[in-house]
Amino acid sequence: MSKKIRNLFHKKIIFFCLLTCGVILAVYFSLKFSAPKKLPLSYSKSDPLPEIKQTLKKAHAFWDNERSDSAYFYFNKTRLLCEPKENYADYYVESLNYIAEILQRHGDYNEVETTLVKAFPYLDKTTNVKYAVNAYTFMAYNYHSTFDYEKALYYHKKALKKAFSTFRKSRIISEIAFIYMEQGRYQEAIDLLEPIAWLNIEDKITPSNTAFQRTAKLYNLGLSYLYLGGHKQEAFDCFNESLKVALTLNDDYELITCYYAFYKYYKKYNNPELKKINIEKAYYYAKKSNSKSYEISMLGYLIEADNAANSKNHFKAYSRMLDSLTVSRKKAKNQFADIIYNSQKDKGENLELKNLKVENELKLQRQKNRSYISYVVISFSLFILLFLIYHITSKSKREKNDAIFKSEMRISNQLDNELNLNIFQTLLFVQNNDLENKENKEMLLNNLNIIYSKTRNISRENSKIPTDERYLTVLKEMISEYKTENVNIILNGFDTISWNSIDKNKKIILYRILQELLFNMKKSDSSSLVSIIVKETGKKIAIQYTDNSSEINSENNILEKRLQNVENRIKTIKGTLNFDTALEKAFKINFSFPI
Structure with missing residues (x-):
């Protein structure tokens, strides 16, 4: 036995090793062939720097x-x-x-x-x-x-x-101060601008930016003084210096904000005449610089600064200009959207042309990889299939051998339990009695007949059960063997069932269940009447077994032990089992299973 176990163990190790090797090889080749390969570009890519410049x-x-x-x-x-x-x-x-x-x-x-x-x-x-x-x-x-x-x-x-550079830093500081102004943090803006606004910080890279930046810093500082209040002269000095610098630039655009600053100054300090003069100048330079947005803004302020008669004419011009600006901006926006779209389209076309050949090569390589992977998968699948066939065959053989061994052990135990005593008593009888005596000879024959009957019953219990047209006859013969002078068995409904339509396995299990019940009845030796009724209800077969056994309801109730096999067999065919425990001097069991 130990040798068989060792052989089986060695076989399992061998096949486990083979399976492991197969898996490792399959994974290796799959990774090797499925991994993306860096393909050399077939086109020569020249240095793009000249084209970029x-x-x-x-x-x-x-x-x-x-x-x-x-x-x-x-x-x-x-x-x-x-x-x-x-x-x-x-x-x-x-x-x-x-x-x-x-x-x-x-x-x-x-x-x-x-x-x-x-x-x-x-x-x-x-x-x-x-x-x-x-x-x-x-x-x-x-x-x-x-x-x-x-x-x-x-x-x-x-x-x-x-x-x-110092110039760039001063410009950024001016921008930060302007945001502080937007937030109403005028003192913080002044603290940033005061140290740098009056300095002539030169832009060494683009010298022309020096004066532009200086006028912007003075403008922001003047507005901060103006909004903070209490710095009337300081605000005026900043605006005045900013204007002086702007006049030297010969740039109409810069003069717009300078005169607008004086408009704000005279508006706050309540000088209508100078307020009007400065906003008119701002409006003039806005038109001269062809800045439509500033022109409309300055005209709006002029409506507020001028008298009623002129303001009416200004308002008409303001409305026309606003409508015209809206239309022109819409057109410009649409034209610009077309430019963006064309640029994106050009990007897509360039990328497509650049990668077209590479993509074709990648497709060919992927096709080769798929072929290699297919070979690996097919080989691995065949290996697994062969292993499964071997495993299932081996398992089937093991289960068959186990079943035979269990059957042999069960028959051996049954022979030992049921025949051992009879054989022993018969041998003693032969040794101790004269067989020439007629009575002794008859008793010996009777004992031998009992041994023969028990042996035949055990043989039939473990013999193959026919499930064809002979099934009903064999079933009735098995039941009739339990009928004696003291036990009467009544059958009802057996001939009404279409046994050929019932699954072979279910017929075998029904045979064994009835055999088990009758064997338990005979073993208890307390029954004189047995009734077995079979009915077909819908798509189920229902069986009612009843006997008048008195041992079932005794104190030493062994119902569960004796009928454990019956219950297990019923469950294997998805059947149901019910005991009737209300009867005092009888045993009744109902079970059913689907056809």
């Missing part, structure tokens, strides 16, 4: 000529050429900064934020801090335009930390 030059040319739509197209094209972005970070970030400024001028603030966010990861890779300063500054302008002053301050302060 040429495209950026065109963008700046359109920008200088105030053709923002064309400038946007070429700045966007420059951005697309900067691949990889790490190698061309300066051009990439510069293009995004200009794109953000163009979008900002057209009021597309959401797109500005999206554009600048793309630039942030590459700010530290640029060779000049101006790119980072510009990116943070444009983001601050964007939040300022949407009235999110706290975020605007946050990005202005980030720009201030990055700024290197």
